[in-house]
Amino acid sequence: MKITLGCLYPDIMSTYGDRGNVATLQRRCEWRGIAVELRELRLGDRAEPDELDLIVIGSGGESQQRLIAGDLHEVKGPGIREAVRQGAAALAVGGGFELFGRFSRSGAGSELPGAGLFDAWTIGHRAILSDQYDSLTEARADRALGDLVVRWHDRLLVGFENHNGGTYLGPTAAPLGQVVSGVGNNGDGSEGVQLGNAVGTHLRGPCLPRNPALADFLISAALRRRHGDVDLPPLADDVELAAREVAMRRARMASRTRRGRVMLRRPARPGSPAGVQAGGRR
Amino acid sequence: MNSVASARRAFAVSMGKAVRDGSRRLGKGNGSAVPGAVAMVIDPGMLAGLASEIPQGAVLVTGSNGKGTTCRLLAGAMRAAGLHPILNREGSNQLSGLATTLVASSGRFGHLPADDRAIGLFEVDEGSFPGIVSQIGKPRALVFTNVFRDQLDRYLEPAYLTSMLERAMRELPADTTLVLNADDPRVAYLAPDMENPRLYFGIQDTGLAREGTDPSSDFPRCPRCGSELAYRCVFYAHLGHWSCHHCGLARPEPQVRLTKVDLLGSASSRVQAATPAAEILVEVPLPGLYNAYNAVAALAAATACQLPDRAFLAIERVTPSSLRMERIEVTGHSVFLTLAKNANGYTEVLRAVLGDGQPKRIMLGLNDCEGKQPDTSWIWDVDFESVSGLIPSPVITGNRAYDLTVRLKYAGWLGATKATTLTTEPDPVRAFQLALARTPSGEPLWLVSTSIVLQQIRRWLRQQGFVKEVWREQDQLLAGSVRL
Numbered sequence: 001m002k003i004t005l006g007c008l009y010p011d012i013m014s015t016y017g018d019r020g021n022v023a024t025l026q027r028r029c030e031w032r033g034i035a036v037e038l039r040e041l042r043l044g045d046r047a048e049p050d051e052l053d054l055i056v057i058g059s060g061g062e063s064q065q066r067l068i069a070g071d072l073h074e075v076k077g078p079g080i081r082e083a084v085r086q087g088a089a090a091l092a093v094g095g096g097f098e099l100f101g102r103f104s105r106s107g108a109g110s111e112l113p114g115a116g117l118f119d120a121w122t123i124g125h126r127a128i129l130s131d132q133y134d135s136l137t138e139a140r141a142d143r144a145l146g147d148l149v150v151r152w153h154d155r156l157l158v159g160f161e162n163h164n165g166g167t168y169l170g171p172t173a174a175p176l177g178q179v180v181s182g183v184g185n186n187g188d189g190s191e192g193v194q195l196g197n198a199v200g201t202h203l204r205g206p207c208l209p210r211n212p213a214l215a216d217f218l219i220s221a222a223l224r225r226r227h228g229d230v231d232l233p234p235l236a237d238d239v240e241l242a243a244r245e246v247a248m249r250r251a252r253m254a255s256r257t258r259r260g261r262v263m264l265r266r267p268a269r270p271g272s273p274a275g276v277q278a279g280g281r282r
Numbered sequence: 283m284n285s286v287a288s289a290r291r292a293f294a295v296s297m298g299k300a301v302r303d304g305s306r307r308l309g310k311g312n313g314s315a316v317p318g319a320v321a322m323v324i325d326p327g328m329l330a331g332l333a334s335e336i337p338q339g340a341v342l343v344t345g346s347n348g349k350g351t352t353c354r355l356l357a358g359a360m361r362a363a364g365l366h367p368i369l370n371r372e373g374s375n376q377l378s379g380l381a382t383t384l385v386a387s388s389g390r391f392g393h394l395p396a397d398d399r400a401i402g403l404f405e406v407d408e409g410s411f412p413g414i415v416s417q418i419g420k421p422r423a424l425v426f427t428n429v430f431r432d433q434l435d436r437y438l439e440p441a442y443l444t445s446m447l448e449r450a451m452r453e454l455p456a457d458t459t460l461v462l463n464a465d466d467p468r469v470a471y472l473a474p475d476m477e478n479p480r481l482y483f484g485i486q487d488t489g490l491a492r493e494g495t496d497p498s499s500d501f502p503r504c505p506r507c508g509s510e511l512a513y514r515c516v517f518y519a520h521l522g523h524w525s526c527h528h529c530g531l532a533r534p535e536p537q538v539r540l541t542k543v544d545l546l547g548s549a550s551s552r553v554q555a556a557t558p559a560a561e562i563l564v565e566v567p568l569p570g571l572y573n574a575y576n577a578v579a580a581l582a583a584a585t586a587c588q589l590p591d592r593a594f595l596a597i598e599r600v601t602p603s604s605l606r607m608e609r610i611e612v613t614g615h616s617v618f619l620t621l622a623k624n625a626n627g628y629t630e631v632l633r634a635v636l637g638d639g640q641p642k643r644i645m646l647g648l649n650d651c652e653g654k655q656p657d658t659s660w661i662w663d664v665d666f667e668s669v670s671g672l673i674p675s676p677v678i679t680g681n682r683a684y685d686l687t688v689r690l691k692y693a694g695w696l697g698a699t700k701a702t703t704l705t706t707e708p709d710p711v712r713a714f715q716l717a718l719a720r721t722p723s724g725e726p727l728w729l730v731s732t733s734i735v736l737q738q739i740r741r742w743l744r745q746q747g748f749v750k751e752v753w754r755e756q757d758q759l760l761a762g763s764v765r766l
Contacts, residue, residue, distance in 0.1 A: 011501070016431070016657075061441065062442075160656060209692060239706070240688055242687075242706075243687070245684075254656065
């Protein structure tokens with residue numbers, strides 16, 4: 001058995017340990033005797049929908065997003081949308097997730113086009129690269145920054161979020177899950193987007209190593225395209241689960257100290273009620 | 283200064299001193315930030331005022347990695363040149379830490395002792411640089427080591443950091459020499475329109491270039507036009523000989539450069555350096571390529587301060603800073619405490635220790651900062667793959683020890699084919715005792731970790747009588763130059 005893994009902009013959208021997601025998918029396939037063909041898709045390369053079983057895009061900040069947005073929208077977007085329509089799996093994380101939506105508008109007013117896969121959009125508070133913050137402290141205070149725990153079906157996903165502004169879902173988008181602790185999409189209690197086998201999330205950086213169930217969901221979905229339903233042999237995930245435990249414990253500690261603090265202060269969605277509160281369901 | 287302002291200054295300084303003495307007497311650490319913060323509340327102009335009293339002016343050293351060691355190397359050269367550097371303590375590199383340094387160096391009446399050989403040498407946290415540069419009115423030189431992706435939960439993205447630093451640099455007077463790393467495109471092209479004198483440093487010896495590039499490096503785009511940069515050679519991370527094929531911008535030719543670097547095992551390196559005035563051969567008693575960069579940065583700063591050539595040789599006598607391969611003898615083992623706080627730092631430390639290909643005993647640690655900086659994602663950008671198998675029976679520790687264990691598992695360290703027994707013990711002291719017991723007698727043990735783990739072990743070693751308190755050692759160092 002084999003899957004073809006398309007890794008988008010590995011040279012640009014891999015700002016903070018995003019290699020961990022690719023490594024996790026590769027290893028968990030390798031340990032089960034599944035071959036992985038890795039395709040690195042850079043600026044200018046098209047996404048071939050018939051060939052890609054699994055598409056991964058990592059996180060990136062404002063500068064990286066500016067570099068790829070046009071290419072993602074025009075060159076790769078149609079192929080990505082078609083591949084997911086045909087059942088391919090996808091994982092979009094952090095800044096990559098934001099650009100898998102319709103658009104991302106920065107606080108400075110500029111708008112970046114997205115791949116248009118998800119019926120979602122992101123609106124930033126202020127742009128750090130346009131000198132809209134006077135200090136690092138001020139810029140940090142305006143971000144959703146910390147541990148994020150999300151209920152996904154009957155499981156919990158754990159990780160870390162570090163984003164400015166909010167992501168809003170249109171009528172045809174379904175959230176990936178519900179926030180247990182942290183901010184998530186925009187403070188309304190939802191986190192991420194799931195469309196078929198495509199997953200978008202603010203759990204940025206290496207979110208798969210500590211969430212092996214999500215990794216295996218993506219691998220199963222990718223295999224299903226060519227090999228039908230395959231029972232993945234279970235792996236010994238004891239250290240992964242131990243790391244999850246630590247992350248969840250620390251997220252609980254952090255959420256106690258953060259409770260009540262308003263993380264998102266400006267109404268970002270046109271017409272939305274003012275003063276969106278942080279935290280979601282607790 | 284009128285008499286009211288001067289009384290206020292004196293009061294601020296003596297309150298700062300009282301807080302500092304009190305916190306030490308109570309055993310609450312070295313009191314590195316609070317005394318300065320207290321003094322600055324009483325007299326917000328204190329730092330700027332005291333800094334302006336330093337007869338020989340000040341040198342600021344900032345950047346992601348290597349600030350502390352560069353300062354230490356430069357301090358040695360300054361002393362050899364007969365100057366009396368006033369240094370801030372390692373880690374006390376934010377505004378209040380710097381204020382504490384000047385409080386400690388001042389007399390009761392709120393003035394620095396009259397010493398026309400005194401020169402300020404301040405390590406400055408890159409995030410605090412804008413706040414500090416406005417206080418240190420006329421620095422003689424600003425040394426910029428490098429800009430790495432570092433603690434994105436603290437410094438956000440490198441492009442933001444450089445734009446913020448650039449904005450702050452514009453407050454510098456026109457005669458401050460900018461001492462910049464030519465091999466780091468982000469640093470080399472900082473504030474290109476400023477007409478200040480620029481002194482570039484870099485490594486010329488292409489024999490040291492890495493085969494291919496580090497998978498974890500983030501290569502910056504061209505700082506002028508945003509195109510992809512081409513590298514003729516890469517020393518580590520994104521440091522190397524770079525150029526832009528699109529707009530023609532290229533690495534500036536460094537005036538202070540290492541023409542030859544021989545890495546001598548895990549202890550030192552021999553470097554041949556050229557400055558505009560001299561060619562010298564020195565042995566840097568600190569291992570790894572990153573310390574060769576620190577040495578050339580210090581040489582460039584010494585050149586900018588017009589120190590005599592003979593002062594350069596003081597580099598040979600430098601001892602490691604606290605937690606920078608700091609050596610402590612523990613029951614017949616040399617234990618090296620080695621701080622690694624970001625992906626490039628961790629990778630380069632491992633390479634410095636394991637570069638000779640000989641297996642070594644190393645304990646690896648990882649912690650987050652108690653909720654303040656919970657993101658440890660960067661471990662996935664550390665090159666653990668290439669040193670797999672070189673560390674027999676590693677012990678993994680820290681409050682994020684299991685995250686690091688997962689990382690090592692996916693790097694192939696736990697593979698069924700490798701007879702490596704890896705132990706995860708989150709408690710640093712227990713882990714250290716275990717690692718020490720596993721180390722064959724007489725062999726050294728390296729502790730490579732983020733800071734909290736190392737501090738906990740160091741505190742334990744101090745309680746056990748293996749090591750003196752950091753501030754005592756540093757005060758002794760300071761006492762040699764400035765009377766307290």
